[in-house]
Amino acid sequence: MPSKKTAAPLLDARQAAFLGGPLSIGLASHGADGRPSLSRAYGCRVSADRREVVIYVSRRRAAELLRDVAAGAPVAAVFSRPATHETLQLKAARARVRAVAAADAAAMAASGAAFAAELTALGYPEAFLSAMLAPLRDEAMAVAFCPEGAFEQTPGPAAGRRLEPGA
Amino acid sequence: MSLPLRALRRCFEGAIPATIATCAPDGMPNVAKLSHVHFVDDGHVALSYQFFNKTRANILANPHALVEVVDPVSAAHYQLRLAYLRTETEGPLFETMKARLAAIASHTGMSKVFRLLGSDVYRVLDVGLVPGDHDQPGPPRTDLVAALRACQADLAPCSDLAGLLDAALASLERHLDIRHAMLLLLDPGRRCLYTVASRGYPESGVGSEVGLGEGIVGVAAAARTPIRIGHAVEEYRYSQATRRRFADSDARIVLETEIPLPGLAEAASQLALPLAVAGRLIGVLYVESPSEQRFGYEDEDAMAVLAGQLALQLDWLARGAEPAQDSAPMPAPRPAAPVPPGATVTIRHFAADHSVFVDNDYLIKGVAGAIVWKLLREYRDAGRDEFSNRELRLDGSLGLPGVTDNLDARLILLQRRLAERCPFLTMTKTGRGRFRLAVGRPFLLVEDPAP
Numbered sequence: 001m002p003s004k005k006t007a008a009p010l011l012d013a014r015q016a017a018f019l020g021g022p023l024s025i026g027l028a029s030h031g032a033d034g035r036p037s038l039s040r041a042y043g044c045r046v047s048a049d050r051r052e053v054v055i056y057v058s059r060r061r062a063a064e065l066l067r068d069v070a071a072g073a074p075v076a077a078v079f080s081r082p083a084t085h086e087t088l089q090l091k092a093a094r095a096r097v098r099a100v101a102a103a104d105a106a107a108m109a110a111s112g113a114a115f116a117a118e119l120t121a122l123g124y125p126e127a128f129l130s131a132m133l134a135p136l137r138d139e140a141m142a143v144a145f146c147p148e149g150a151f152e153q154t155p156g157p158a159a160g161r162r163l164e165p166g167a
Numbered sequence: 168m169s170l171p172l173r174a175l176r177r178c179f180e181g182a183i184p185a186t187i188a189t190c191a192p193d194g195m196p197n198v199a200k201l202s203h204v205h206f207v208d209d210g211h212v213a214l215s216y217q218f219f220n221k222t223r224a225n226i227l228a229n230p231h232a233l234v235e236v237v238d239p240v241s242a243a244h245y246q247l248r249l250a251y252l253r254t255e256t257e258g259p260l261f262e263t264m265k266a267r268l269a270a271i272a273s274h275t276g277m278s279k280v281f282r283l284l285g286s287d288v289y290r291v292l293d294v295g296l297v298p299g300d301h302d303q304p305g306p307p308r309t310d311l312v313a314a315l316r317a318c319q320a321d322l323a324p325c326s327d328l329a330g331l332l333d334a335a336l337a338s339l340e341r342h343l344d345i346r347h348a349m350l351l352l353l354d355p356g357r358r359c360l361y362t363v364a365s366r367g368y369p370e371s372g373v374g375s376e377v378g379l380g381e382g383i384v385g386v387a388a389a390a391r392t393p394i395r396i397g398h399a400v401e402e403y404r405y406s407q408a409t410r411r412r413f414a415d416s417d418a419r420i421v422l423e424t425e426i427p428l429p430g431l432a433e434a435a436s437q438l439a440l441p442l443a444v445a446g447r448l449i450g451v452l453y454v455e456s457p458s459e460q461r462f463g464y465e466d467e468d469a470m471a472v473l474a475g476q477l478a479l480q481l482d483w484l485a486r487g488a489e490p491a492q493d494s495a496p497m498p499a500p501r502p503a504a505p506v507p508p509g510a511t512v513t514i515r516h517f518a519a520d521h522s523v524f525v526d527n528d529y530l531i532k533g534v535a536g537a538i539v540w541k542l543l544r545e546y547r548d549a550g551r552d553e554f555s556n557r558e559l560r561l562d563g564s565l566g567l568p569g570v571t572d573n574l575d576a577r578l579i580l581l582q583r584r585l586a587e588r589c590p591f592l593t594m595t596k597t598g599r600g601r602f603r604l605a606v607g608r609p610f611l612l613v614e615d616p617a618p
Contacts, residue, residue, distance in 0.1 A: 024184070024200070026186035026188070026198050026200075026235070027198070028188035028196040028197070028198035028233075029196055030188075030190045030194060030196050034190055034194065034229060034231065035190070035231045035233070035248070036188035036189055036190050036196055036231065036232065036233040037188070037233065038186060038188040038198065038233045038235055038246065039235075039297075040186070040235065040244060040297075058299075060298050060299075061244070061297050061298055061299060073194070073196075074194060074195050074196060075196065076188070076195070076196040076197050076198045077198065078186065078198040078199055078200060080184070080200045085200075087199075087200055089197070089198060089199065091195060091196075091197075093195075127242075128239070128240070128241075128242050131241065131242030131243075131299070132237075132242045151221075153199060153200070155202070155217075157218070159218055159220060160218070160220045160221055
């Protein structure tokens, strides 16, 4: 296996840009009993070298998921753009739970604003948007991982296709 | 289960995509978006199987799934813990999901992408509200129960079929603000449904037909399940079904023998409910609206209850609530009536399908065509203008399909079709199970025998 430093990152520039856009995000893991855990996430950030993805969840809403991730279970995250249905899934054997830093807060705010603008354009009312984004306040946690698998999930015949680095 | 599933049915309208998480045997989770979670009952939901994807591979190996749905009004999130049970590839659940998937696909520009291969049925193990700042779900609507009661009060006193049909459609408008509706009854012999009453259209369309399995009405009838669509879907539209019928019809019949269905050209919400009694289909109640998402789950509940009562009452009336004066002697044939004034009309009958044309304009076919032809011959040959339902029932040449022949419905259909298309021929009720034929112009009967 090539070293992380020399191999191309799994995510290309276009995918990294997509992850910074207006997205509906879901993050899943599983418990010791093999049953899935799941939470909506409120934004994400891709590191400059495109090797790490950080996703923001609500501590209160994602309690079970955070416990599973902290226990070392693998993660899967789905990112879907409401207006186009363009969808990407990333997977990793492990992830790290940490508090949010200042840079995270800025990324969360940008993701939230983009998502809200997208839903507004699709006709969702203001009250619905604020309820969708409210869980971010004061209780966000960051889940960071290095994606090991990326899958095309836009509805259609290519859905499920594994994406290769540099392909 | 912490919450009854029916309390969150609004989440299953397809307004906001759901998310599903599953686990592979090696422990790797998979998470995907779902266009549609279908409410089956308080203990079950069904998911559409459109592609063999990772979710499906996972649930076949590990049946546990977690689905998160979103209330499109309050933004409340709910998590459903599910266990996969089975896949259905035909039948009422499959047909309902197919129609609703088509509606969602059409609404989201995915018509060429979404195709239902099966309905994956899951047991719901637990329903949990995700903590958040959303509004609490409001109380269930109670206005529908009051409206339903008012509709029932309108129907209950109806003692004849024509009155019942009109009362049913009028009460929908009056109490439920449903302004476009039609009632179709089953012709079991020809495997089609014929429109016997409608409301809210420029042309009544009485006598128009739709085959079992065709359009939303035909699918609801064939699958015996309500079909509800909240977005315009081309393949479930009446106009589409009609076009296909025209295209498939035998080209050798040069004369047009189709009455256009009266549906809205731009229906955005449609609801078709089968009318059935003791497991036997008798017809379909169909309502529609130009507004999207006009009919929700609760509307469907109310309409299904109404359809149940309507079916019972229709069936009761069809089973000979009108035999009364059958034993009374028929009046003697009238003396030869003076020939009415006006130009002679040529009325032509094709024995092959009992289609009847008045001066080359299509009037009616099938049993109703056979009836009007018999009446006109008796009028011409025996000088009769009074007829009884009983003699029609006993006439084997009319092709009535047995005990529950729906003769009354066919007479109503014929009477209304004549009033619309042939006003010089009128049928007037003269007593229970009796009617009179009046002819206002001279006519010539021409028989085209079966080839």
